[in-house]
Amino acid sequence: MIKKITHIATASEQSVQAGGNAKEDRHFVTALARGLELLACFRSGDKALGNQELAERCQLPKSTVSRLTYTLTKTGHLDYVDSLGKYRLGSATLALGSAMLARLDVRQLARPLMQELADFSQGMVSLGMRDRLSMIYVENCRSQTALTLSLDVGSRIPLANTAMGRAILAEMRADERSQLLTQIQQADEAHWQTVAKEIQLSISEYQELGCCTSFGSWQKDVNAIAVAFYPGNGMPPVSINCGGPAFTLSSSFLLAEVRPRLLDLVRRLKLSLGT
Missing domain, CATH: 3.30.450.40 (GAF domain)
Incomplete structure (x- = not known):
């Protein structure tokens, strides 16, 4: 097999991709965007990621990431793995992807x-x-x-x-x-x-x-x-x-x-x- 190649956008790239001057748009919800960016940090092959890893990928403060992961766990978009002290994508995220593919x-x-x-x-x-x-x-x-x-x-x-x-x-x-x-x-x-x-x-x-x-x-x-x-x-x-x-x-x-x-x-x- 050829070596596995993955690509994930950095937080700065995601900000550009989201549409330039999004922060100046009064309809733009920054907290929601950050939560979605965090979910996008999980790539194919990742079993679980900790707050520090997510903070590095999203280029956000660890304290912000901790609040986001806590909230996303409550909504079912993330699952917390006690034995690892890390998070994996939850069933709510799977439901979104499955609905899109369907x-x-x-x-x-x-x-x-x-x-x-x-x-x-x-x-x-x-x-x-x-x-x-x-x-x-x-x-x-x-x-x-x-x-x-x-x-x-x-x-x-x-x-x-x-x-x-x-x-x-x-x-x-x-x-x-x-x-x-x-x-x-x-x-x-x-x-x-x-x-x-x-x-x-x-x-x-x-x-x-x-x-x-x-x-x-x-x-x-x-x-x-x-x-x-x-x-x-x-x-x-x-x-x-x-x-x-x-x-x-x-x-x-x-x-x-x-x-x-x-x-x-x-x-x-x-x-x-x-x-």
């Missing part, structure tokens, strides 16, 4: 088609949705014989430098994309010039090829292509990628053999969804 008809329709493509490519095929400056996997298929990435439902990957994220940027309206690009720039000024150039190239290739690529730009040993589309019913765009280790999924194979099948997969899905 609304995604595209998952059930896409899964057999995604598995077919995973078996053909010997890679991993995933369906993802945007959460601020990240993409979250909501469905995942892999070949039984494939050497693939250790990512699964709930895993996060960056929006700006992955094929899945770039396809979302390419598919959305220009005004929405402009707002997101501003947030990406504010979150990482140091690398913005490089990131902006790569995103612009991705948008151009999306118009030309019908898909976005990421050949070593996220992780140097990972290749992927992705296509985004709107699943209907007022849902935001979703993205389907196919990727894996570069030594088993070459860029030429992905473009020549996988790309037409991925485009056909999305076409069939859109017909089934009536979009």
